Amino acid sequence: MTCSLKLCRILFFLSFCLLFPFCVTDHLQAEERPNIIYVMADDMGYGDLGCYGQKIIKTPNIDQLAKQGMRFTNHYAGHTVCRPSRLVLLSGQHSGHTPISQNEQYYFPEGTTTVTTLLKQQGYATGGVGKWALGIPESTGVPSKQGFDFWFGYLDQGNAHNFYPEYLWSNEQEVSLPGNKVGPHKRVSISRETYSHDLLTREAFNFIRTHANQPFFLQAHYTIPHANNEGGRATGDGMEVPEYGEYADREWPQPEKGFAAMVTRLDRDLGRMVQLLKELKLERKTIIFFTSDNGPHQEGMHQVEFFNSNGPLKGYKRDLYEGGIRVPLIVKWPGKIKPDRTTDHISAFWDFLPTACELAGVEPPNNIDGISYLPTLLGQPQQKHDTMFWKYRGKVALRAGKWKAVQTGPNKPLELYNLETDIGEAHDLAAEHPELVARMKRQIAASQSND
Incomplete structure (x- = not known):
């Protein structure tokens, strides 16, 4: 090959890279493919975390995640309410292209392609805890038929509004919680012994321990700080939590003590999760995402303004103003994501599927709306959305x-x-x-x- 021909090829390659910078993101080697943990709170607002401006509720462990990783200021939920937001996250399609765009009943059909099925095909152990909402027992939509090796928690999202349920589900096996008893409306707790969030955390940690020696994907879709609406009307406290902790002596309405205690309890367990990863020597092998499924609620006698849960944003859950859909996103991956970084890259739930696929080295489907934001995480040039869309009723x-x-x-x-x-x-x-x-x-x- 002549020197001039070599030079031409080099110049062509450099020109290609300049014209198409988004296709030259370094693909991770197989041994670099991380464990993926996606933690999602339920109805936590943009302003509920210290690292996003919260002044009263204590979230030191989540704030530390942000300090050690990257904080997104322009990240959006898939929707302004629960079920369609989860559908968007798993499918990589925004609500203009998903089968539902409100909290109507919906089950995943058999053979659906989701982020979980794609990671499972790539050899990841797949587990989840918390609220599912996309398939009741004996339907095609249950997690075990949608790519999950293991699931523990609620299947029907209506039951997830009670934090002391009479049972939960381990895959398709009903797990009785005999110390809990609910009233005839199924949401008002009469006797309380086992707090569901604590069981979800226990099972999440067990999944991490069990799969410490292989790549895993853990979806921890926690149910706090969602309100127990029926329980609130019946008992005056729609924010169920075992104790108010450091907020017990505050001169606040009872639901506000409960809301703050729920957020801080979730923060505590995020700290415990990070510590477990350190003990198992998995911290540098694991990427953690933390977010919320939509904006803050004003239910269960909790008031959005009490803690300024939507921060500088207008609106809250069920609105398509920023307060209903803009949510926190914090991503930590030691050694890969530089610490204490903030990005204003505009992203949304439908971007998680291609991001996870790029992390795992698997090609995402063509019929998605998402764009991987892994380049942003790694400090590389990032492709951007022309538009982003939501609809609700x-x-x-x-x-x-x-x-x-x-x-x-x-x-x-x-x-x-x-x-x-x-x-x-x-x-x-x-x-x-x-x-x-x-x-x-x-x-x-x-x-x-x-x-």
């Missing part, structure tokens, strides 16, 4: 760069916000930018494949 929202369009009902006008200068969505600029509004209306229509 008659509401829709679309983000395109700094711009956010929100329609609060089918006959409502489209509102327009500049999130760079107005994170609280206080100033509707639609009248000032009619051409942008028209374009975003077209993008909203194009984002809904079945409408």
Whole structure:
């Protein structure tokens, strides 16, 4: 080969890399493929963590995760309520392309491709604890038929609103909790002995210990700090927790003591999980994601404003304003993610599937909306979304760069916000930018494949 031909090939390669920087992210070697732990709180707000501005509730262990890893400031849940948000996370498709876009009943069909089935095919041991919501017993949607080697927790999401249930599920085996008894409405606890969150944590830790010598994926979809709505109306306390701990003597309403204690209990168990990984010498081999399934709730007699749970954001659970869908995301991977980093990369739940696939060295499906944010985690050039979309009943929202369009009902006008200068969505600029509004209306229509 002549020197000139060699030079031409080198120049071509360099040009290719410059034109397509996103295809040159270093693929991890097989021995570098990490264990993946995805921890998700239930109804925790953008402002409920110290590292996101919380001043009262104590979250030292989660704050330490952020200190040792990367904190995302522009991360979005898959939805503004529970079931469709989980569906988006597992499928890699946003709610314009998923079969449901509200909390209606839905079971995964047999043979569904999810992040879990893809990781299982790649040789990962797959386990989960917490709230499932995508298949009741004897349906095709149960976790054991959707790629999970092991599952422990709730299957029907309605039962997950009680933290002292009479039973939980280990795969498809009902596990009785005889010390707990609920009333006729199935959500009001009459006797309380076993707190479900503590069992979920125990089983999560057991899964880690059992699979310490092989790659594993653990989905820990905890149910706190969700409210027990029925229990709250019946007993005056919709935030069930065994003790209020350091908040017991605060002169607060009872539900607020419970809410704070739930968040701090979850924080405690994240600290215990990290310590377990250290003991098993798995800390540097494991990437931990921590997030919430949607914005903060105002249920069970808890008030969003009491702890400023949505931080600087407008709205909360069931809204498509930022407070309903923008959530914390913290990712820690010692030795790979540089510590104490913050990113404003705009990402969402549907990006987790391709991110996990890239971590595991498996090709993601073509029919997804997600883009891997592993390049951001590793400090490499990152491909960005042109638009991001959500819908809930008659509401829709679309983000395109700094711009956010929100329609609060089918006959409502489209509102327009500049999130760079107005994170609280206080100033509707639609009248000032009619051409942008028209374009975003077209993008909203194009984002809904079945409408």
